[in-house]
Amino acid sequence: MQQSSDIALTQLVEGNPVATIVIDANHRVTHWNRACAALTGVPAAEMIGRSEQWRAFYDSARPLLADLVVDGVAEAAIDHYYHGKFSRSALGEDSYEAEDFFPAFGDGGRWLFFTAAALRNAKGEVVGAIETLQDVTERWRAESALRNKEVYLAQIVDGSPVPTMVIGAQHRVTHWNRACEALTGMLAKDVIGTDDHWKSFYGTKRPLLADLIIDQTGEKSIDRLYHGRFRASSLIPGAYEAEDFFPHVGEGGRWLFFTAAPLRNAEGEVIGAIETLQDVSGRRRAEEALRDSEERYRLLSQTDSLTGLYNSRHLQEQLPAEIGRVRRYARPLALLVLDCDRFKSVNDRYGHLGGDRVLQNLAHSITQCLRSSDVAFRYGGEEFVVMLPETDAPSALAIAERLRLLFGSLKTVAPSGEAVQCTVSIGVAVCRPEDEEWSLIRRADEACYRAKQGGRNRVVLADSGS
Numbered sequence: 001m002q003q004s005s006d007i008a009l010t011q012l013v014e015g016n017p018v019a020t021i022v023i024d025a026n027h028r029v030t031h032w033n034r035a036c037a038a039l040t041g042v043p044a045a046e047m048i049g050r051s052e053q054w055r056a057f058y059d060s061a062r063p064l065l066a067d068l069v070v071d072g073v074a075e076a077a078i079d080h081y082y083h084g085k086f087s088r089s090a091l092g093e094d095s096y097e098a099e100d101f102f103p104a105f106g107d108g109g110r111w112l113f114f115t116a117a118a119l120r121n122a123k124g125e126v127v128g129a130i131e132t133l134q135d136v137t138e139r140w141r142a143e144s145a146l147r148n149k150e151v152y153l154a155q156i157v158d159g160s161p162v163p164t165m166v167i168g169a170q171h172r173v174t175h176w177n178r179a180c181e182a183l184t185g186m187l188a189k190d191v192i193g194t195d196d197h198w199k200s201f202y203g204t205k206r207p208l209l210a211d212l213i214i215d216q217t218g219e220k221s222i223d224r225l226y227h228g229r230f231r232a233s234s235l236i237p238g239a240y241e242a243e244d245f246f247p248h249v250g251e252g253g254r255w256l257f258f259t260a261a262p263l264r265n266a267e268g269e270v271i272g273a274i275e276t277l278q279d280v281s282g283r284r285r286a287e288e289a290l291r292d293s294e295e296r297y298r299l300l301s302q303t304d305s306l307t308g309l310y311n312s313r314h315l316q317e318q319l320p321a322e323i324g325r326v327r328r329y330a331r332p333l334a335l336l337v338l339d340c341d342r343f344k345s346v347n348d349r350y351g352h353l354g355g356d357r358v359l360q361n362l363a364h365s366i367t368q369c370l371r372s373s374d375v376a377f378r379y380g381g382e383e384f385v386v387m388l389p390e391t392d393a394p395s396a397l398a399i400a401e402r403l404r405l406l407f408g409s410l411k412t413v414a415p416s417g418e419a420v421q422c423t424v425s426i427g428v429a430v431c432r433p434e435d436e437e438w439s440l441i442r443r444a445d446e447a448c449y450r451a452k453q454g455g456r457n458r459v460v461l462a463d464s465g466s
Ligand SMILES: Nc1nc2c(ncn2[C@@H]2O[C@H](COP(=O)(O)OP(=O)(O)OP(=O)(O)O)[C@@H](O)[C@H]2O)c(=O)[nH]1
Pocket: 339, 340, 341, 342, 343, 344, 345, 347, 351, 352, 353, 354, 355, 356, 359, 380, 381, 382, 452, 456
């Protein structure tokens, strides 16, 4: 007669919706419930009382997990059959669980999760084992679809020639493609899983555009870090783009154009951000070169090649603005017209080249006597103009006198080796409210003429008796 505990076990096993097998100490099947028959397609009648449980699962004889538990074998022996796909179960000391694929089951095979635990009598002796089996194929398929999707996505990111990083909701890097490795010199294996992405771009820790997108801190906080050098993307909703110079990237720094876009889950919540970076240093360098050459051209068009001073065209551009300031703010402005004395005879005696050197020396004397707000021009031939903003008649006369003395004391070495000494006559005019540029120049010019008339090597103030 069956013991009441046996009856209870039978009912428990039979009524269990989880496929369950019980074997005794001799590996004979004592229970093979309906769920197990349904899962394996083998009726209980074919199994109970025999030790051929392997037939339901394998092509040739081998122990099930329950058989190994009954024999109390070492883990190494279990591993021989389950190749690292098993572990100790939380159910008890001598119980194990494993997961494996059974190709003969169902349509195209099934993944089974099975647990085996020893059954002991009152004395603690192993009298059998119970094994439960669960079909986890659907979970496996879902997990593998997810894994495939992730691998697919990783390949898309990795295969992109555009440097790209992906950051998760906790600001940890999840993707860092090869182009990003090439740009930053930081390897994916060193940055993925960390929040060290800032190290590739900055000397001290600070958020990247992608981090600000994840935190959804708004344009104000983006502006705090990107100082007006960013804008909302016209292409991607919620994305921002910016351009900046990164002194820590590459040798000598790089100009990068970067776009960060939010990544959202099905509910629309931001769960990360993707940031792409483009090295635009080449374009920036070309723009700078263009600006430089435009600036050089502009300077060239304003400059006199012999003396390096501004030319008369630039005087025509500058003087009206200065006269405008005099009228608007009632500020003083003085103008000097300088003319080398007896320059024709210098040319005649020392040659045109000798004359040129004297003109260069005069230009040098002028620049030495000027303040930073004063501007000198070669007006034509051996005639020069100096514009002195914020200067009244006494100051202008003092500057002119200093200049006259300095130039008069200079010796220029002519190509023949001879020392040339020359003097200059200077006319000074102070701007009146009614002056136009031509009338101001004319008055200074007339004063210079009077200086010549008066014996040369002197300074004359326009509209004065001297
Ligand atoms: N070497 C050289 N000579 C120049 C240049 N431009 C003008 N000249 C000469 O400067 C001389 C100017 O002579 P003038 O205007 O007759 O007067 P000056 O001999 O200086 O005599 P005053 O002005 O009366 O003192 C002319 O011989 C011009 O050929 C230049 O760029 N280089």
